[in-house]
Amino acid sequence: MEKQSSPPKIFDRALLHARLRRALAKGAPDFLLARAADDLLDRLLTVKRAFPRSLDLGAPAEHFSQAIVASGRAAPLRASRLGGAVIADEEVLPFAPASFDLVVSGMALQWVNDLPGVFAQVRRILAPDGLFLACLPGGASLVELRVALAQAEEEITGGASPRVSPFVDVRDMGGLLQRAGFALPVSDIDSFTLRYDSVLGLMADLRAMGAANVLVKRAARPLRRDVLARAAQIYAERFSDPDGRVRASFEIVWISGWAPHESQQKPAKPGSATMRLEDAMKAGRRE
Template identity: 55%
Template sequence: MSEGSIVFDRALGRQRLTRALAAGYPDFLLERATQDLDERLSAVLRQFGVAADLGTPLPLAAPVLRARAGTALRMAETAGAAADLVGDLERLPLGPESLDLAASLLALQGVNDLPGALIQIRRALRPDGLFIGCLLGGRTLQELRQVLLEAEAETAGGASPRIAPFADLRDLGSLLQRAGFALPVVDSEVVIVRYRDLFGLLRDLRAMGWGNALTARRRAGMRRDTLMRAAALYVERFADADGRLRATFEIVWLSGWAPHESQQKPLRPGSAKARLADALGVAEHGTGDKAGG
């Protein structure tokens, strides 16, 4: 991986997550994602042999997996209780074809090499194994991103990156296909959380270990005048009628299967046994014919 592709200081991110875990880590988004995982897996009518939770910050997903697998492991990226092994999402400590089910909740948005991480997850799955996970999408914290950039440009004469770039929904389906997953599915849900003021949002982000861990971040703290201007802009642009402020979180869900001969496959071109024109009850024209000719 080239230096130009290193977006996140992952060591700093793990330090902040460790502090957040020690302080109680009130991650309401992760609790919501865990409930969604349970609902999504309930629609899969099969029992899995070996399952693993890959990097979910809190030990919330593992109990859901244990209900659907003979064996369920938890891989954490930081040392702590309830983890079966500690590893890196960019260097998975798993052998090829060692899992039947892999899940990851709100962790993959912090890796530098998302395509590589997906390829490793795909290799760790046995044929017809399932990967399901979620990460933060591109609309996450769009309000905060806008006001911080504008406030810093006004007060400091320039802006530095303070909100991580999150993956776009349209790109993630292609990444699943590139990683070798069959039957890929991508969908998203927008969650709006309301705050009394900007400072309540910032407190929550710090408490969840979501401080700025970008390698290109400005090392100096934010100036007070910049912060106050951002707070004022947030009220001007994103306040509801009752005065509370909106913060957007986009949760993007990914799923895909390790290829297996039993899975549905698209028909070969030219193999259809009926004509579309007959099904629609219209006349068929060759590529060189003009309509109405």
């Protein structure tokens, strides 16, 4: 029998959780999670369903749980390695099939090693016609920082090391949800820009959030001071506004999908149309 290969280890999740715990203990900045929670509330208010059994998966704090309650629904079960009613790893969900009517996840799934596998597990624990709503950083996030660090390290050391974790591409999300068995998959992007006095302020915020690089193949040595100084110079030269402050791009990718149910709208079968496209166009021109 052919042995099934395990997914590659991209992220050092033990290091990740240690950093996140330290960050939370020190009062980590929560502006990204707060923005996402406001967006979640808006999305939930457009869905006319009760969702009596809901799960807040992986979130480092209670922002998403509070959004569910603010939408008029019962408080969810929180499951995370960082706290909640159930201490659980997002990569190994300890729940029975069809346990929940709603699963939400806020800014947590960007660091799992097997995102398609997590999607499949979420699909399994959703009851028929249950909803999955999640958000995670998109590929355009921190593009300026990536450019500045890579250019500075290339100039000074002759080669660039991975210093910023990769993020998801929104174009892949719909296909991954479909492969996991979700119906009606949707993905969209919330793009915005924050400004800092310098790149050092941005990097300080990232460290304070526990969001520093946790790639398994991250650079073996810390960032050299001369490289950091050159990166700050490049950042200021290429990504500053007339007032001298620098820009930092962020992208939050939102995904949603439903556990299949017979009541859901389905696409028409190929060949089932009652009028050809050519005939419809001709009819429109005659009107």
